Amino acid sequence: MMTVIALSGPIGAGKSTLTKILAADLGSQAFYESVEDNPVLPLFYADPAKYAFLLQIYFLNTRFRNIKDALVADNNVLDRSIYEDELFFQMNADMGRANQTEVDIYRDLLHNMMEELKTLPKKAPDLLVHIDVSYDTMLKRITKRGRSFEQLSYDPTLETYYKTLLEYYGPWYENYNYSPKIRIDGDKYDFVESKEDQTAVITQIEDKLHELGQL
Numbered sequence: 001m002m003t004v005i006a007l008s009g010p011i012g013a014g015k016s017t018l019t020k021i022l023a024a025d026l027g028s029q030a031f032y033e034s035v036e037d038n039p040v041l042p043l044f045y046a047d048p049a050k051y052a053f054l055l056q057i058y059f060l061n062t063r064f065r066n067i068k069d070a071l072v073a074d075n076n077v078l079d080r081s082i083y084e085d086e087l088f089f090q091m092n093a094d095m096g097r098a099n100q101t102e103v104d105i106y107r108d109l110l111h112n113m114m115e116e117l118k119t120l121p122k123k124a125p126d127l128l129v130h131i132d133v134s135y136d137t138m139l140k141r142i143t144k145r146g147r148s149f150e151q152l153s154y155d156p157t158l159e160t161y162y163k164t165l166l167e168y169y170g171p172w173y174e175n176y177n178y179s180p181k182i183r184i185d186g187d188k189y190d191f192v193e194s195k196e197d198q199t200a201v202i203t204q205i206e207d208k209l210h211e212l213g214q215l
């Protein structure tokens with residue numbers, strides 16, 4: 001049986017890390033978000049108003065490709081869902097970084113791509129694993145990961161950007177209904193340094209998969 005798990009959560013929540021841990025634990029294939037080879041990301045952080053639309057089209061395209069690739073393999077774990085794509089662009093548009101024409105074009109493309117998803121053998125993940133983090137934890141992990149353009153030292157306005165992102169993620173998770181979902185307390189579990197915490201998180205997810213008949 002093919003089991004597809006999608007990770008979701010704010011920047012630096014621990015999605016890529018947990019994707020790797022989960023894929024190893026379940027013997028699944030991991031599909032990571034292309035960040036290091038993303039040519040638009042640094043441009044966006046340097047000039048958000050100029051590049052918000054281009055970056056969103058880039059992410060939407062790579063996420064759609066990831067989903068199609070994942071659906072031909074057996075068990076998979078996807079680092080970040082396509083369902084958060086609109087959250088990011090809506091927030092940037094609300095912050096005045098995209099004009100109405102760009103919003104309309106983006107929404108039309110997103111709608112077309114989501115319609116295409118309905119034609120795939122698996123319409124949605126079997127489980128969404130959402131990692132919730134507070135601002136302090138998010139910032140600590142962004143700092144730890146050390147991507148230059150994500151640091152407050154690079155752009156102090158990122159504090160407002162990150163805090164706003166957390167305000168968007170709350171309702172997004174509550175309203176998410178494409179699949180069953182489970183919330184992981186990213187503040188509580190250090191699944192990088194603590195084996196005990198890692199086991200606790202994996203157990204939560206495996207128990208949910210058992211409940212869903214996926215394990």
Ligand SMILES: Nc1ncnc2c1ncn2[C@@H]1O[C@H](COP(=O)(O)OP(=O)(O)O)[C@@H](O)[C@H]1O
Nearest residue numbers: 011012013014015016017141145189190191192
């Ligand atoms: N639960 C955790 N506890 C402590 N550090 C973590 C945890 N999850 C991730 N990290 C660290 O935080 C940084 C961001 O993690 P990452 O998996 O890249 O997050 P995301 O993919 O959600 O952006 C990395 O340096 C990672 O080692």
Ligand SMILES: Nc1nc2c(ncn2[C@H]2C[C@H](O)[C@@H](COP(=O)(O)O)O2)c(=O)[nH]1
Nearest residue numbers: 010011012035055056059085088089150
């Ligand atoms: N404007 C957008 N930025 C995005 C989107 N998805 C991710 N990102 C940024 C946030 C981080 O700087 C980096 C990687 O994200 P992580 O959550 O893996 O840290 O890319 C998006 O859809 N729009």
